[in-house]
Amino acid sequence: MEKKPSQRIRYLRTSDGLHLAWAEAGAGPALPKAANWLTHLEYDWESPVWRHWIRFFTDHFRFLRYDERGCGMTDRDVGDLSFERWVEDLEAVVAAAGLDEPFALLGMSQGAAVCVAYAAKHPERVSHLLLYGGYARGWSHRDDFGGEREYEAIVELVRRGWGRDNPAFRQVFTSRFIPGGSNDQVEWFNELCRKASATRRSASGSPSARRRSATTSPTCSTSSGCGRGPRPWCSRATAASGPEEFLSSSARRRLWPVRWPRCPPPRAAWPSPASRARPAR
Numbered sequence: 173m174e175k176k177p178s179q180r181i182r183y184l185r186t187s188d189g190l191h192l193a194w195a196e197a198g199a200g201p202a203l204p205k206a207a208n209w210l211t212h213l214e215y216d217w218e219s220p221v222w223r224h225w226i227r228f229f230t231d232h233f234r235f236l237r238y239d240e241r242g243c244g245m246t247d248r249d250v251g252d253l254s255f256e257r258w259v260e261d262l263e264a265v266v267a268a269a270g271l272d273e274p275f276a277l278l279g280m281s282q283g284a285a286v287c288v289a290y291a292a293k294h295p296e297r298v299s300h301l302l303l304y305g306g307y308a309r310g311w312s313h314r315d316d317f318g319g320e321r322e323y324e325a326i327v328e329l330v331r332r333g334w335g336r337d338n339p340a341f342r343q344v345f346t347s348r349f350i351p352g353g354s355n356d357q358v359e360w361f362n363e364l365c366r367k368a369s370a371t372r373r374s375a376s377g378s379p380s381a382r383r384r385s386a387t388t389s390p391t392c393s394t395s396s397g398c399g400r401g402p403r404p405w406c407s408r409a410t411a412a413s414g415p416e417e418f419l420s421s422s423a424r425r426r427l428w429p430v431r432w433p434r435c436p437p438p439r440a441a442w443p444s445p446a447s448r449a450r451p452a453r
Contacts, residue, residue, distance in 0.1 A: 193245035194238035198230030202275040206283030207240035212368040276300040301391040
């Protein structure tokens with residue numbers, strides 16, 4: 173019988189007094205994943221959306237995750253949701269995990285910008301950047317009036333209906349992440365929205381602004397064709413990190429489907445054993 177991986181969930185206290193939940197599973201080279209909205213460490217573990225990602229990473233790495241401030245098992249009542257706090261939270265998890273050797277960083281969606289900022293701040297600590305569906309600017313900093321109006325409409329829907337038992341309001345958000353998802357995936361993600369985030373955090377959007385953190389860490393970045401992180405902003409996020417490879421997928425969904433033969437992103441994206449310990453120059 174195949175042995176199922178297990179995870180250990182812990183809490184740390186951030187510099188501003190927040191109780192932040194983080195977890196580790198698997199063995200091997202460390203791979204911290206910067207938090208993205210929205211997650212729940214326990215609920216994600218056996219989910220039809222994230223399970224294949226988590227199993228892949230725990231089979232090959234000491235995989236570190238955490239719930240961002242305002243989400244999941246981390247404190248929900250949060251005053252500071254700034255980008256700078258996001259970077260500090262990643263720093264706190266790395267410190268709590270006791271990582272000594274240079275490590276690869278994984279960033280998805282809003283977590284990609286956090287990874288780039290961390291690598292720029294700590295170049296000696298990061299061996300590689302692995303970015304998926306990231307963007308260089310938050311939704312209110314793209315000089316896209318139509319896109320901004322669309323996002324504001326979604327935020328208003330969130331404010332009015334996020335916590336209701338009827339998932340219709342949350343379905344709007346779910347359909348942008350996994351268009352064409354199976355019934356199980358859509359139902360699970362709708363419930364994740366309710367379980368993992370309070371209305372205030374859900375309606376806050378991304379504070380990522382017009383920032384240009386530059387790093388020389390070897391990078392592989394992948395984008396999809398969904399609407400959350402438009403390709404021009406995905407490629408600009410990658411350009412800020414000095415990439416070795418940019419992979420653009422024609423898939424419409426935000427999350428890498430379980431049925432794809434190369435899942436998660438192509439194995440060429442992952443650092444080789446000989447290069448994992450090589451720090452950025």
